[in-house]
Amino acid sequence: MEKSIADNFSPQDCTDNLTSELTGKGQIKIALAIGNSRLHWGLFAGKTLEKTWDTEHLKADAVSRLSEAQKVEYLVQTVRRSIEELSSQNLRCLPATPAFSSPDTLSLVPLPLVLASVVPQQTAIWQSYPDVRIITLDQLQIGGLYPTLGIDRALALLGAGNQLGWPVLLIDAGTALTFTGADVNRYLVGGAILPGLGLQLSSLGKKTAALPLISLPENLPHRWATDTAGGIQSGVVYATVAGVRDFIEDWRCLFPNSKIALTGGDRTLLLQYLASAFPDTASAVIVAPEAIFWGISLLSVDC
Ligand SMILES: Nc1ncnc2c1ncn2[C@@H]1O[C@H](COP(=O)(O)OP(=O)(O)OP(=O)(O)O)[C@@H](O)[C@H]1O
Ligand SMILES: CC(C)(CO)[C@@H](O)C(=O)NCCC(=O)O
Numbered sequence: 001m002e003k004s005i006a007d008n009f010s011p012q013d014c015t016d017n018l019t020s021e022l023t024g025k026g027q028i029k030i031a032l033a034i035g036n037s038r039l040h041w042g043l044f045a046g047k048t049l050e051k052t053w054d055t056e057h058l059k060a061d062a063v064s065r066l067s068e069a070q071k072v073e074y075l076v077q078t079v080r081r082s083i084e085e086l087s088s089q090n091l092r093c094l095p096a097t098p099a100f101s102s103p104d105t106l107s108l109v110p111l112p113l114v115l116a117s118v119v120p121q122q123t124a125i126w127q128s129y130p131d132v133r134i135i136t137l138d139q140l141q142i143g144g145l146y147p148t149l150g151i152d153r154a155l156a157l158l159g160a161g162n163q164l165g166w167p168v169l170l171i172d173a174g175t176a177l178t179f180t181g182a183d184v185n186r187y188l189v190g191g192a193i194l195p196g197l198g199l200q201l202s203s204l205g206k207k208t209a210a211l212p213l214i215s216l217p218e219n220l221p222h223r224w225a226t227d228t229a230g231g232i233q234s235g236v237v238y239a240t241v242a243g244v245r246d247f248i249e250d251w252r253c254l255f256p257n258s259k260i261a262l263t264g265g266d267r268t269l270l271l272q273y274l275a276s277a278f279p280d281t282a283s284a285v286i287v288a289p290e291a292i293f294w295g296i297s298l299l300s301v302d303c
């Protein structure tokens, strides 16, 4: 039965219906991937990824001022609120807890949380959560990982390789734009990191006196601009797209049959620019917004 908050949302009804529906598939748990711009959430029933959604970061200072007991309550409520946000988006309503006997106990029964973070300050906040497991590189079945590699890159690489096949090149168009490639033996070949599209624009806006803060164009802009905003858009978009193409084509020389996967918040725009500028290159790219959650689903529950 499908409901939303708008239809007299009742957590008890909702939970009763969906808990039975979801628990049939296995244990319900929440995955949280903490990126530099925002939080990425996933709801699992067993190994099945039911839903994903994004929210803002928690305010680290506000949380640090709470007592330890308040912190636990706050974090449990945060997970709950986050899930309820899904219901308010008219998606299917989802349980806040795997099971509870009365509404009073709702906030006291935490869903298990698996955490992958590249933001230590945000990771620290979640250490108070009652049932949290923090994913580390040593838990992943990929060879050749170096110790400071971002867990988001490693998980998305593993997820994309497992889902689409190896070798694989994973491009993450997030706050940072990253390339991460592995061979047929699931061994890291290497990668690269540069500022993402949004970060290039915001750093120009912030670190110069005369350049305004510009947003990304919907389509590939004119290359030879005759105004400032157009010049910024052209520079950032054409240079990034040329760079992305160059990395993809170099990778395809090394691994002609490799899969190429694209994830991250700017994936749709980046692929659109790439498709307009370099259609042949773009046609090889597979959009994989859930790659990091595919990776998380592969972890054994015990590690
Ligand atoms: N609703 C949104 N809120 C914030 N950013 C958005 C949104 N929709 C798209 N974006 C784009 O997503 C980009 C950030 O990507 P993403 O959310 O994947 O980053 P992140 O995972 O937090 O960072 P990273 O993985 O690089 O540490 C921004 O440059 C922005 O242009
Ligand atoms: C590159 C980012 C910021 C992308 O989210 C993250 O993966 C990270 O902080 N990585 C650490 C450095 C590395 O991956 O080599």
Ligand SMILES: [K+]
Binding pocket: none
């Ligand atoms: K830094």
